[in-house]
Amino acid sequence: xxxxxxxxxxxxxxxxxxxxxxxxxxxxxxxxxxxxxxxxxxxxxxxxxxxxxxxxxxxxxxxxxxxxxxxxxxxxxxxxxxxxxxxxxxxxxxxxxxxxxxxxxxxxxxxxxxxxxxxxxxxxxxxxxxxxxxxxxxxxxxxxxxxxxxxxxxxxxxxx
Numbered sequence: 001x002x003x004x005x006x007x008x009x010x011x012x013x014x015x016x017x018x019x020x021x022x023x024x025x026x027x028x029x030x031x032x033x034x035x036x037x038x039x040x041x042x043x044x045x046x047x048x049x050x051x052x053x054x055x056x057x058x059x060x061x062x063x064x065x066x067x068x069x070x071x072x073x074x075x076x077x078x079x080x081x082x083x084x085x086x087x088x089x090x091x092x093x094x095x096x097x098x099x100x101x102x103x104x105x106x107x108x109x110x111x112x113x114x115x116x117x118x119x120x121x122x123x124x125x126x127x128x129x130x131x132x133x134x135x136x137x138x139x140x141x142x143x144x145x146x147x148x149x150x151x152x153x154x155x156x157x158x159x160x
Contacts, residue, residue, distance in 0.1 A: 001139065001142065001143065001147070002136060002137050002139065002140050002143055002147065002151060003136060004147065004150050004151060004154070006136055007133065007136055007137070007151060007154060008154050010129060010132055010133055010136065011037055011133075011154055011155075011157075011158060012157075013129065014126075014129050015039060015158050017122075017125055017129075018111075018113075018118075018122050018125075019113065019115075020111050020112060020113050020118065020122070021038075021039045021040050021041070021091070021092060021111075021112055021113075022037075022038065022039055022040075022109060022110060022111045022112070022126075023036070023037070023038035023039075023040055023109070023110045024036070024037045024038070024107065024108070024109045024110070024130060024133060025107065025108045025109075026107045026133060026134065026137050026140075027101070027105045027106075027107055027134070027137055027140055028064070028105065028106050028107070028108060029104065029105055031054065031064075033108075034137070034140055034148075035137065035140075035148075035151055035152060035155075036152075036155065037154065037155045037158055038155065038158070039158050040090070040092065041090045041091060041092075043090060044087065044090035044092065047086070047090075053081070053083050053086075056080070056081040056083060057083045058075040058078035058079045058083065058084070059072060059075060059083075059084070059095070059097045059110060060097075060108070061078070062075055062078075062097055062099070063097045063098075063099040063106065063108040063110075064099070064103075064106060064108070066099055067099050067100060067101075067106075068098075068099060068127075069096055069097070069098050069099075069123050069126075069127055070096065070097050070099075071094075071095070071096045071117065071118075072084055072094065072095040072096060072097070072112070073094070073117070075097075087112070088114075091114040092112040092114070093112065093113070093114045093115075094112060094113050094114070094115075094116055094117045094118065095110060095111060095112030095113070095118070096110075096111055096112075096118055096123055096126065097109070097110050098110075098111070098123075098126050098127050098130045100127070100130050100131045100134045101134045107130055107131075107133060107134035107137070108130075109126055109129075109130035111123075111126045
């Protein structure tokens with residue numbers, strides 16, 4: 001059973017840690033996260049969904065294929081559809097992807113800033129907290145619909 005207050009506290013810590021925007025997809029199966037938490041600008045979220053950018057986003061591709069951390073700048077050559085260039089127009093200019101967990105149910109975190117690359121301390125913080133969130137959600141498949149709804153609603157408090 002997933003401890004909802006622990007997940008809430010972890011998400012609050014991530015949101016307060018840096019002047020960054022983030023999206024965390026928890027336990028992704030068949031390209032669908034069980035939980036999704038994000039602080040991206042709503043206009044970007046809408047455009048990303050409308051254009052189905054998840055299918056051409058090199059940061060998502062990298063995260064699904066590799067565990068660890070990768071800076072967006074390392075993936076620019078793979079961005080044939082210009083997803084990162086378009087994201088920069090919404091203040092999501094410098095970022096990194098964090099990928100943890102088994103390939104069949106990865107948890108991915110995307111952290112970005114408009115003003116500078118994320119430093120090594122921010123990257124380490126992101127990795128540790130995404131891993132902790134992944135661990136906290138072990139057994140989520142056994143959660144009731146009411147508990148899943150409560151976990152999903154935690155995202156509403158994260159907007160910047």
